[in-house]
Amino acid sequence: xxxxxxxxxxxIQDIPSGAVIMLGGFGLCGIPENCITALVSRGIxxxxxxxxxxxxxxxxxxxxxxxxxxxxxxxxxxxxNAEFERQLLxxxxxxxxxxxxxxxxxxxxxxxxxxxxxxxxxxGTEIAEGKEIRYFGDKPHLLEHALHADFAIVKAWKGDAxxxxxxxxxxxxFNPMMATAGKITIAEVEEIVPVGSLDPNNIHTPGIYVQxxxxxxxxxxxxxxxxxxxTL
Amino acid sequence: xxxxxxxxxxxxxxxxxxxxxxxxxxxxxxxxxxIPAHISVMLQSENGLLGMxxxxxxxxxxxxxxxxxxxxxxxxxxASLFSSAESFAMIRGQHVDLTILGxxxxxxxxxxxxxxxxxxxxxxxxxAMDLVASAQxxxxxxxxxxxxxxxxxxxxxTLPLTGVGCVKMVVTDLAVxxxxxxxxxxxxxxxxxxxxxxxxxxxxxxxxxxxxxxMVL
Numbered sequence: 324x325x326x327x328x329x330x331x332x333x334x335i336q337d338i339p340s341g342a343v344i345m346l347g348g349f350g351l352c353g354i355p356e357n358c359i360t361a362l363v364s365r366g367i368x369x370x371x372x373x374x375x376x377x378x379x380x381x382x383x384x385x386x387x388x389x390x391x392x393x394x395x396x397x398x399x400x401x402x403x404n405a406e407f408e409r410q411l412l413x414x415x416x417x418x419x420x421x422x423x424x425x426x427x428x429x430x431x432x433x434x435x436x437x438x439x440x441x442x443x444x445x446x447g448t449e450i451a452e453g454k455e456i457r458y459f460g461d462k463p464h465l466l467e468h469a470l471h472a473d474f475a476i477v478k479a480w481k482g483d484a485x486x487x488x489x490x491x492x493x494x495x496x497f498n499p500m501m502a503t504a505g506k507i508t509i510a511e512v513e514e515i516v517p518v519g520s521l522d523p524n525n526i527h528t529p530g531i532y533v534q535x536x537x538x539x540x541x542x543x544x545x546x547x548x549x550x551x552x553x554t555l
Numbered sequence: 556x557x558x559x560x561x562x563x564x565x566x567x568x569x570x571x572x573x574x575x576x577x578x579x580x581x582x583x584x585x586x587x588x589x590i591p592a593h594i595s596v597m598l599q600s601e602n603g604l605l606g607m608x609x610x611x612x613x614x615x616x617x618x619x620x621x622x623x624x625x626x627x628x629x630x631x632x633x634a635s636l637f638s639s640a641e642s643f644a645m646i647r648g649q650h651v652d653l654t655i656l657g658x659x660x661x662x663x664x665x666x667x668x669x670x671x672x673x674x675x676x677x678x679x680x681x682x683a684m685d686l687v688a689s690a691q692x693x694x695x696x697x698x699x700x701x702x703x704x705x706x707x708x709x710x711x712x713t714l715p716l717t718g719v720g721c722v723k724m725v726v727t728d729l730a731v732x733x734x735x736x737x738x739x740x741x742x743x744x745x746x747x748x749x750x751x752x753x754x755x756x757x758x759x760x761x762x763x764x765x766x767x768x769x770m771v772l
Contacts, residue, residue: 351625353619399682400680422684423682424601424642424685425685428647442647442688444685444689446688492617493600493603493622545618547625548627550627550628
């Protein structure tokens with residue numbers, strides 16, 4: 324049951340070019356920094372990346388975009404990345420934009436064995452094109468399909484050798500659903516603690532979903548909008 | 556005429572005791588500054604926080620605690636944290652009382668466009684489509700006209716839609732308007748703004764009552 328691997332390089336060493344990968348995080352908050360660095364240095368390409376955002380030009384998934392490793396991005400908001408926009412407008416990069424709640428639920432459904440579901444989000448907009456529409460009561464809904472990944476890469480605060488995870492603050496975001504939706508789920512954590520020391524009442528991701536875990540290092544946790552007040 | 560702070564201040568009057576409120580990026584975020592201290596509300600941030608507090612003092616900045624605009628924030632006492640799936644369950648399940656968001660265009664039937672300018676801007680819709688499709692009470696905060704001076708209150712949206720027939724109220728620098736089956740209903744004018752100016756700057760159907768009070772901020 325010991326799922327601990329040495330580091331990010333070991334954790335991602337069998338991800339092939341062309342793989343579909345999920346990467347946790349919202350903006351730069353709760354992103355798997357160590358694994359992204361390792362993916363950049365391994366240089367695999369043709370990846371389909373499912374992630375709420377695409378990082379910024381010089382951090383997060385932006386680093387993979389710069390190396391032209393990403394063939395397709397599936398996201399809800401990509402507005403902070405000029406290189407992304409350039410590749411998209413020039414046709415180098417394929418992108419599928421999905422409403423954020425639909426994205427979260429499609430991933431949740433993937434991990435939970437629900438093949439598809441109906442949601443009102445996007446009715447009457449261009450994202451409804453080609454989708455089945457069904458009325459429940461007097462309200463129209465779109466049929467949306469589950470998302471799965473070959474590899475889901477998540478970032479947590481604490482974890483143990485069984486793969487149990489606890490997230491911190493709003494760094495949780497997409498990580499718990501993605502952990503459930505990967506054929507192989509890789510968790511990088513700030514601290515690996517002994518099995519039995521995490522309170523079972525407070526575990527966010529039970530270890531059954533996680534295949535590999537390692538303690539990351541050198542977290543930068545870059546802040547996109549550093550806002551603070553000067554009065555108490 | 557109101558500046559963006561004035562728009563936020565006017566919208567804050569729509570926030571009632573006990574409300575759970577989702578504030579969008581931009582002017583809506585400013586609304587939090589004008590909610591009176593005696594009113595108890597919970598701000599929902601769709602990246603997974605209920606009970607968002609003010610910006611931190613510099614020493615308390617935590618990169619693991621941000622709002623949907625990626626700004627560093629704090630939590631009030633009684634706050635809770637959750638995943639994005641749970642966050643949108645709250646939104647889709649209509650547990651949020653009030654949603655305030657910005658827009659590029661609003662139509663007189665309550666359609667909203669705020670996520671894409673074809674060929675120019677591809678940022679994505681984020682959570683906006685989920686919010687407008689499910690929220691029961693949506694207020695749009697925006698300028699009445701764009702930078703070219705063209706009305707953003709239209710008979711039909713020209714930009715790709717975010718949602719259909721969902722907006723209930725619009726607060727602009729010039730006016731407060733409700734969406735009714737007869738189009739925009741002029742409810743209030745901003746200080747120093749005439750009814751004639753609002754008529755001139757509104758392209759969509761506009762119903763003007765005999766008396767239009769000036770806003771009380």
